[in-house]
Amino acid sequence: MSILVTGGAGYIGSHMVHALVDAGERVVVLDDLSTGFRFAVPPEAALVVGDTGDAALVSRLIAEHGIEAIVHFAASIVVPESVADPLRYYRNNTANSRSMIDCAVTGGVKHFVFSSTAAVYGNPARVPVAEDDPLAPMSPYGSSKLMTEIMLRDATAAHGLGHVILRYFNVAGADPLMRTGQSTRNATHLIKVAVEAALGLRGKIDVFGTDYPTPDGTCVRDYIHVSDLVAAHADALRHLRSGGAPATLNCGYGRGFSVLEVIETVKRVSGVDFRVDLAPRRPGDPAAIVAACDRAREILGWQPRWDDLDTIVRHALDWQRKLGTMNL
Known part of the structure; x- marks a missing residue:
């Protein structure tokens, strides 16, 4: 039996593939390489270049490789871009996920782990925000992910597909062994952008909005190390x-x-x-969003190892330096 990882050549997905291979799992990666990289996929995993919306391809992979579980990362993830081009996000994130779930049900896949987002909460009424709090996405990105959550729950009720939905907060850092990291060109993640500015790859960094109702007027986020996030996926699969x-x-x-x-x-x-420049707010950005995260520890037995902002930043810096030596 094998595990299918969609978006497994991307930032978070490639960390998951390395973790699965390290654990002795058989892994198939499906990625269109629009934002992913071949080098990020370990040689022990089978890389198939294709689209998650290609039902014939996904069904064939499930049958040929005896796929037992799907870990679904593949998605478009830039909030301002989703506001400017919502239909692209509903196609890539929602319609393609609907196709993936359909293929999983038809192909007899037992387990489905879905990469969702804290953006489903919008601007929460309380912080930390808990899983049962109201859902009010502020962007097509958040809405596209919430729609997939709903489809997955309904498919489970109708067809018995086992699933875990993981709502990510702000993911950063890199593999401590420096095998993979955030390599996306023109990335918008704050720590990635700041690291590039520190290393002279950007002339400055812009701070979008300084008038939010937060202690210093700028947005507040909960930053999680990518390796801890991947550990939560492994725990979810277990x-x-x-x-x-x-x-x-x-x-x-x-x-x-x-x-x-x-x-x-x-x-x-x-x-x-x-250099740091102050700029107006961006559409779709909530003021503050922090996780109430006890439930993952209780249900999955998840135990974070890298809960330290300095460590997250240092790993991101180390990866960016290594990336500068690679011929991509």
Whole structure:
């Protein structure tokens, strides 16, 4: 039996593939390489270049490889871009996910782990935000993910597909062994952008909005190390294999840092004082969002290992330096 990882050549997906291979699993990666990289996929995994919306291809992979579980990362993830081009997000994130779920049900796949997002909460009424709190996405990105959550729950009720939905907060850092990391060109993730500014790859960093109702006026987010997030996926898969019930779980650390706090951390860890410009708010950005994350620990037995902003930043810096030596 094998595990199908969609988006497995991308940032988070490639970390998952390495973790699965490390654990001795047979892994098939499906990625269109629009934002992923061949080098990020370990040679022990089979890489298939294709689209998650290609039902014939996905069905063939499920049958040929005896796929037991799907870990579904593939998605478009840039909030402002989703506001500007919503239909692309509903196609890539929602319609393609609907096709994946259909193929899973038809092909007899037992387990489905879905990469969702804290964006489903919108601007939460309370912080930390819990899994049962109201869902009110502020962007097509958040809505596209919420639609997939609903489809997955309905498919489970109708067809018995075991699933775990993991709602990510802000993912950062890199594999501590430096096998993979955030390699996307023109990335918008704050820590990635700040690291590039520290290393002279960007002339400056823009802070979007300084008038939010937060202690320093900038957005507050819960930053989780990518390796801890991947561990939650491995725990989710173990949970489902052992007969665990479907679950929807937050993945964060339960505390937030403002944009300015993150920038100051990058400056301190890197030893570089780079330029910071203040800019207007971007559409779709909530003021503050931090995870209530006890449920993942209780249900999955998840135990984070890298809960430290300095460590997250240092790993991101180390990966960016290594990336600069690679011929991509």
